[in-house]
Each structure stands twice: as structure tokens, then as C-alpha cells.
Amino acid sequence: MSTPNTLIFVDLPSDDPAAAARFYAEVFGWQNDEKPAGVYHRMVPGGQFLNPDGSESQIGNLHLGIFDAANARPHPDSAGVEPRTLSSGGRAPRIWILIGDGDSAERILAAAEERGAVTLWRNHYWQTFNGYNHAFRDPWGNEIVLWGKAGPDPQVPADYTRE
Known part of the structure; x- marks a missing residue:
């Protein structure tokens, strides 16, 4: 039997990943895991998903990534590709x-x-x-x-x- 395709991560674009990481650490109290600093930051909320009875499960809370819009990593081209700016106007995720x-x-x-x-x-x-x-x-x-x-x-x- 195969397993379902599983959402494992969501990334947010920023033109200053370090500043965005500080923002989310200060607003939500999440750990800022620099991977490396200024290029990609993994925000770690900590804790575990709860079971129906309120006890902690073995499943850790999901993480959020913050990437540099000028050079979104990972990508096969180390210089990155267009677009290199933040999206503006219209609906976004x-x-x-x-x-x-x-x-x-x-x-x-x-x-x-x-x-x-x-x-x-x-x-x-x-x-x-x-x-x-x-x-x-x-x-x-x-x-x-x-x-x-x-x-x-x-x-x-x-x-x-x-x-």
C-alpha cells in the first residue's frame, strides 16, 4: 500500500529573510533556524500536534520556511532565476x-x-x-x-x- 503525498513545508518569500525571520520569531515566539542566515530561514514553532485527548502526539508541529526572493533556494542554477522580486497585487497564498x-x-x-x-x-x-x-x-x-x-x-x- 502506498502512502499519500504529504505536505511537509510552506515557504514565504521575502526580500530580507533575516528580518522576516526576526518578525515571525517575535510575533509568534518561534525558533529561527538559519539555513544559512539571510538566504533561507526555517521557523520552528516547537511542540507537538495534540491527540484528541489533549496529550501530545509523536508528530511535531509543521515548520515554515522564509526564502530570499532574489535567489530562491534550492534551485539547480546557483545564481537563481527570474522573478527576483516579491509578488505585488492580486491574490497570494x-x-x-x-x-x-x-x-x-x-x-x-x-x-x-x-x-x-x-x-x-x-x-x-x-x-x-x-x-x-x-x-x-x-x-x-x-x-x-x-x-x-x-x-x-x-x-x-x-x-x-x-x-
């Missing part, structure tokens, strides 16, 4: 981050804004997946959506939009 039990959307959004991010929206409830959502665009144009678990009997605040 969104990265979803689960808000930790000891953290809050308010703290994360404030920390992101202090470091140059722009809050796109906040206070939205998505019934289909039973979660509270908020979003920001980082200083490099990447859209981050924050996800808060609503629980089995969600009490959606009156000021939240809903779908």
Missing part, C-alpha cells in the same frame, strides 16, 4: 496559524502591527469550520490568517461578522 491556548489574536495582531504588518480584518466567525478568524499582511506581502478554536458550543461575540 494564505498561511493559517492556530492561536495557541496561552496566546490571543489581540496580542498577535498588536505585535505584528508594531513590526510593520497591516491588519486586514478581525473578529470573524466561520461556522463551516467552527473557528474565530483574524488576518494580517506581513511587511513582505504575505497574508497570515489567525485561527481560534470556537469549541463545541461557540458563543460568538455580537461584534463578530459571520458566515
Whole structure:
């Protein structure tokens, strides 16, 4: 029997990977693993995925990569290839981050804004997946959506939009 194709990593482009890595380390508390510094940074959130009973599983939380848009590594051509700039305008991939039990959307959004991010929206409830959502665009144009678990009997605040 074969195994499914598995998502193992998502990379975000930046024109300054070291600065982007500092941003994510400061906003989310992740470890900045330079591979090498300024070229590629692996952001390590630490911890393990949880089992249904709340105990830690053997599966580590996913990592996020940050690469230099001017020379995206790895690539067979050591000089890299075009395009060498950040994408601008239009839709781009969104990265979803689960808000930790000891953290809050308010703290994360404030920390992101202090470091140059722009809050796109906040206070939205998505019934289909039973979660509270908020979003920001980082200083490099990447859209981050924050996800808060609503629980089995969600009490959606009156000021939240809903779908």
C-alpha cells in the first residue's frame, strides 16, 4: 500500500529573510533556524500536534520556511532565476496559524502591527469550520490568517461578522 503525498513545508518569500525571520520569531515566539542566515530561514514553532485527548502526539508541529526572493533556494542554477522580486497585487497564498491556548489574536495582531504588518480584518466567525478568524499582511506581502478554536458550543461575540 502506498502512502499519500504529504505536505511537509510552506515557504514565504521575502526580500530580507533575516528580518522576516526576526518578525515571525517575535510575533509568534518561534525558533529561527538559519539555513544559512539571510538566504533561507526555517521557523520552528516547537511542540507537538495534540491527540484528541489533549496529550501530545509523536508528530511535531509543521515548520515554515522564509526564502530570499532574489535567489530562491534550492534551485539547480546557483545564481537563481527570474522573478527576483516579491509578488505585488492580486491574490497570494494564505498561511493559517492556530492561536495557541496561552496566546490571543489581540496580542498577535498588536505585535505584528508594531513590526510593520497591516491588519486586514478581525473578529470573524466561520461556522463551516467552527473557528474565530483574524488576518494580517506581513511587511513582505504575505497574508497570515489567525485561527481560534470556537469549541463545541461557540458563543460568538455580537461584534463578530459571520458566515
